[in-house]
Amino acid sequence: MPLAASSKSKKGGGPTKGKTRLEPVRDAERTQQMILNAAEVEFASKGLAGARVDVIADQAGANKRMLYYYFGSKEDLYLAVLERAYIAMRQTERELNLTHLKPLEAIQRLVEFKFDYCQAHPLMIPLLAGENVLGAKYLKRSRKLRDMNLSLVEVIRKILDAGVVEGTIRPGLDPLHLYLSMSAESYFYFSNATTLSATFGRNLLSEAEQQIRRKHCVDVILAYVRAK
Structure with missing residues (x-):
């Protein structure tokens, strides 16, 4: 199965320091869609300027490192x-x-x-x-x-x-x-x-x-x- 990077450790703990593990692509795609779903709500309700990345990540059940990894920046998201x-x-x-x-x-x-x-x-x-x-x-x-x-x-x-x-x-x-x-x-x-x-x-x-x-x-x- 193709793999994509993830910021979670293999043991399921918190983010690693400067290292990533490989995540199955289907999990990566699901994470991206969850981020996009949460971002759509945040941008629609608050606009680009008012939207907060930490709120999007929290609502998506992800973390900001993953958000930036997949989308690069708030503007790109x-x-x-x-x-x-x-x-x-x-x-x-x-x-x-x-x-x-x-x-x-x-x-x-x-x-x-x-x-x-x-x-x-x-x-x-x-x-x-x-x-x-x-x-x-x-x-x-x-x-x-x-x-x-x-x-x-x-x-x-x-x-x-x-x-x-x-x-x-x-x-x-x-x-x-x-x-x-x-x-x-x-x-x-x-x-x-x-x-x-x-x-x-x-x-x-x-x-x-x-x-x-x-x-x-x-x-x-x-x-x-x-x-x-």
């Missing part, structure tokens, strides 16, 4: 959390097989997906908000995410082109701006639901209100793209 979150979302989008659906059906499915994903992954909202405050400083370092995002735009472009050919989608739509509108419909809702609920006196995070909003998102986007 933060980028790893962002990349993991984006990659998971893009991989799930890819599994929708949108190009195998009718164009309008594909658009509706993507709108529903964006809403459902925000609903099921609430930590994405503060993570994105925090990175926007930083001016996307860390996301700009990630070439892999840029390439994945461009790939999604091309999928939407193919869907729109197919819809124009069959006469169900109006021509001239920009696939990037369409995707931005789809995302904004859901992101704004979930990122501002608590303040909007207080302002308008309706619990927008209730199941009933979320179903109303989900349908509204679909209706708005389909009305925009549908050929007249």
Whole structure:
């Protein structure tokens, strides 16, 4: 079995001084995922500046030496959390097989997906908000995410082109701006639901209100793209 370094002694005691033992890769991968899980919560709740490495290590059941060994620095760990979150979302989008659906059906499915994903992954909202405050400083370092995002735009472009050919989608739509509108419909809702609920006196995070909003998102986007 391939091995990776660990800071624990063979007898299960505390960290060794300047020495490491070899740890099975599957254990190393599990440790890394536990660190990433804990880091996601910490960064989402406190942002990069407020997040504490010792808290992340404690919640992951690891130690700071292991955290630095696997991720290098707090900033590199933060980028790893962002990349993991984006990659998971893009991989799930890819599994929708949108190009195998009718164009309008594909658009509706993507709108529903964006809403459902925000609903099921609430930590994405503060993570994105925090990175926007930083001016996307860390996301700009990630070439892999840029390439994945461009790939999604091309999928939407193919869907729109197919819809124009069959006469169900109006021509001239920009696939990037369409995707931005789809995302904004859901992101704004979930990122501002608590303040909007207080302002308008309706619990927008209730199941009933979320179903109303989900349908509204679909209706708005389909009305925009549908050929007249």
